[in-house]
Amino acid sequence: MELRDKFERVIDYLRISITDRCNLRCIYCMPQRGVKLFEHKEILTYEEITRVAGIAAALGVRKIRITGGEPLIRKNISWLIASLKAIKGIEDISLTTNGILLEKYARALAEAGLNRINISLDTLRPDRYREITRGGDISLVMKGINAAEESGLLPVKINMVPIRNLNDDEISDFARMTLTTPRHVRFIEFMPIGSRDLWSDKRYLSTDELKKTVEKISPLIPVRLRKRGPAKYFRLDGASGVIGFISALTHHFCEDCNRLRLTADGRLRPCLFSETEIDLKPALRKLSSDMEIERLLRLAIEVKPEGHKIDQRDDLSSLKNMSRIGG
Numbered sequence: 195m196e197l198r199d200k201f202e203r204v205i206d207y208l209r210i211s212i213t214d215r216c217n218l219r220c221i222y223c224m225p226q227r228g229v230k231l232f233e234h235k236e237i238l239t240y241e242e243i244t245r246v247a248g249i250a251a252a253l254g255v256r257k258i259r260i261t262g263g264e265p266l267i268r269k270n271i272s273w274l275i276a277s278l279k280a281i282k283g284i285e286d287i288s289l290t291t292n293g294i295l296l297e298k299y300a301r302a303l304a305e306a307g308l309n310r311i312n313i314s315l316d317t318l319r320p321d322r323y324r325e326i327t328r329g330g331d332i333s334l335v336m337k338g339i340n341a342a343e344e345s346g347l348l349p350v351k352i353n354m355v356p357i358r359n360l361n362d363d364e365i366s367d368f369a370r371m372t373l374t375t376p377r378h379v380r381f382i383e384f385m386p387i388g389s390r391d392l393w394s395d396k397r398y399l400s401t402d403e404l405k406k407t408v409e410k411i412s413p414l415i416p417v418r419l420r421k422r423g424p425a426k427y428f429r430l431d432g433a434s435g436v437i438g439f440i441s442a443l444t445h446h447f448c449e450d451c452n453r454l455r456l457t458a459d460g461r462l463r464p465c466l467f468s469e470t471e472i473d474l475k476p477a478l479r480k481l482s483s484d485m486e487i488e489r490l491l492r493l494a495i496e497v498k499p500e501g502h503k504i505d506q507r508d509d510l511s512s513l514k515n516m517s518r519i520g521g
């Protein structure tokens with residue numbers, strides 16, 4: 195079965211945030227004091243998450259990404275991965291993490307059936323990492339990356355958010371990583387969402403600017419890695435790794451959007467930037483039938499907007515933190 199929205203986009207990808215809590219406080223994502231957190235009872239149980247994923251898979255969802263907050267701080271995550279893996283129709287399970295706890299969990303995650311991992315890393319310099327994450331230790335992330343590779347969670351994808359006058363002098367260093375390792379490095383445009391203490395147009399770097407910087411190393415050769423999804427991929431001449439660009443604000447983002455998001459407190463979010471959410475929790479907690487959950491999933495796809503139109507919005511204050519939506 196294939197699930198299409200009214201703009202003929204195939205929806206086959208569900209991003210599930212399993213917690214809004216985090217062990218870091220990245221300056222572009224969360225305020226230092228943290229954010230108001232859900233109460234524990236508001237957060238979906240693993241059984242509830244697995245139920246939603248099963249119904250979504252029967253409708254045509256094939257890929258799941260686990261995210262957060264920081265997903266690795268939630269207990270028994272391997273149990274969740276194994277339960278999702280057992281769902282008929284689910285072909286690929288991935289996870290986005292800051293990598294701090296990855297050394298400890300990589301093997302168990304791989305054994306539970308995790309296919310791939312994305313690690314968020316915005317600098318390669320220990321002092322700058324401490325500054326950006328407000329106290330994080332980059333050596334733990336590096337150990338986590340190695341553990342992921344040793345556990346076969348390949349290819350490891352590194353997500354970097356380039357921000358002017360913060361880490362934009364490291365764009366080439368990240369790109370060069372693809373010359374010496376098979377890692378995928380993905381540059382994600384900084385978005386006006388989350389802790390907007392840091393956000394300003396002046397801090398923002400477009401994909402076009404990022405590409406120009408990377409092309410000083412060598413021309414970017416287009417690579418087709420996936421049928422759908424927001425990233426556009428390239429390779430530097432002779433590289434074993436791949437470079438991706440995720441242009442949230444400029445081109446090619448919405449037209450290829452293939453996803454729904456489920457927040458940690460059980461709301462379906464058809465678009466990262468939309469305020470529309472469909473609350474599944476009352477139906478889940480009332481033990482409503484699978485048909486009712488299916489109806490709500492279909493409704494979320496029905497109201498999925500054609501594009502985020504964020505450039506036409508003056509007031510972005512209602513946009514939630516990424517740590518609540520799951521990035």
Ligand code: SAM
Nearest residue numbers: 223262263264290291292314384385387516521
């Ligand atoms: N804690 C995990 C991590 O950092 O990978 C998963 C959740 S985090 C919210 C998911 C992704 O959102 C990270 O790669 C992070 O860099 C990205 N992110 C957070 N705020 C962002 C912003 N304002 N613009 C662009 N990306 C952002």
Ligand code: SF4
Nearest residue numbers: 216218220223263292
């Ligand atoms: Fe935490 Fe990830 Fe946000 Fe950093 S980007 S504060 S690691 S949720």
